Amino acid sequence: MTELFNAAISLPNIIPTALLGLVLLYWITVVLGALDFDFLDFDMDTEIEGELEVNADAGGEGDVSISWLNSILVFFNIGKVPFMLFLSTLALPLWVISVMTNHYLGIESFLGGLLVFVPVFFVSLFIAKFLTFPFVKLFQHMEKEDGESNSAVGKICVVSTLITDKKIGQAQVTTSGSPILLNVVTGSGHQLKSGDTALVIEFLKERNLYLVEPYSG
Known part of the structure; x- marks a missing residue:
């Protein structure tokens, strides 16, 4: 346990550990009632539409990039599930894979850990996409029920x-x-x-x- 703790706070793993720590802190505060579950959540469609309107007023040069970003967010289920739920499913595999990779490769520097972090982050994005699949239908069903109730x-x-x-x-x-x-x-x-x-x-x-x-x- 001591070895794992030392590895977690070592320089190569400090970024994924900090991210996992923030996620754990978030869930603790939610359980204690200090924060709402939807804290830091956002309506992706509203945000993107707002950006598009601003870009249209400014000349429209950023419309393509915003649309491209929207497609990526949708692909990884961001906006289909609460943002902090997605971040949680991203942070855990990111931390586990980073710690294991840095350990077996013998990486001890921050720069080396950063070089590992980038590809591991992208791998973890796909893991998070897979892990959030069951929640997508759940939240879509809940939103449908809310819409029917309000209608x-x-x-x-x-x-x-x-x-x-x-x-x-x-x-x-x-x-x-x-x-x-x-x-x-x-x-x-x-x-x-x-x-x-x-x-x-x-x-x-x-x-x-x-x-x-x-x-x-």
Whole structure:
């Protein structure tokens, strides 16, 4: 264990060790509640679109490079999963491979470690891409559910059963296709019966139902 610790903090391995340390510190602070899970996360589409707009205003010379960068980020699943999750799956194999490679090659200098770091970093990118595959579909499914949940907010619905602030009932939102059936509850002091019209105010994620209020438009 002492040998491993000494190898981890040696000059050839100081960069991957520092990166792994930052990732571990991040997860500790998340577990303790000091940081949110999506800290340092970003919406890649929004960021790229913003850059493209700025470049278009400035003459558009950087559009091609930004598009090229976007393609690379998408290829490695960056933006499809939270950034810190991707960085975590990158940091661990990067550290393991760097320590092992520097040990077996007998590298003891910072420069030698840096020369090893560059190719190992690219290898680790592909490992991270593979490791994040299962999470891509998971987060896509979660985003789809959030989109479906928010799509009913602001719509008019027709109450199907008695609803109060304590009694959960059902209501239907009319669409161009089949009606959407929602589990709903009213705000304090309100009561709705079958056939009443209501407005969908909010999706209560923790209760997996919608808050509605009487509507007479």
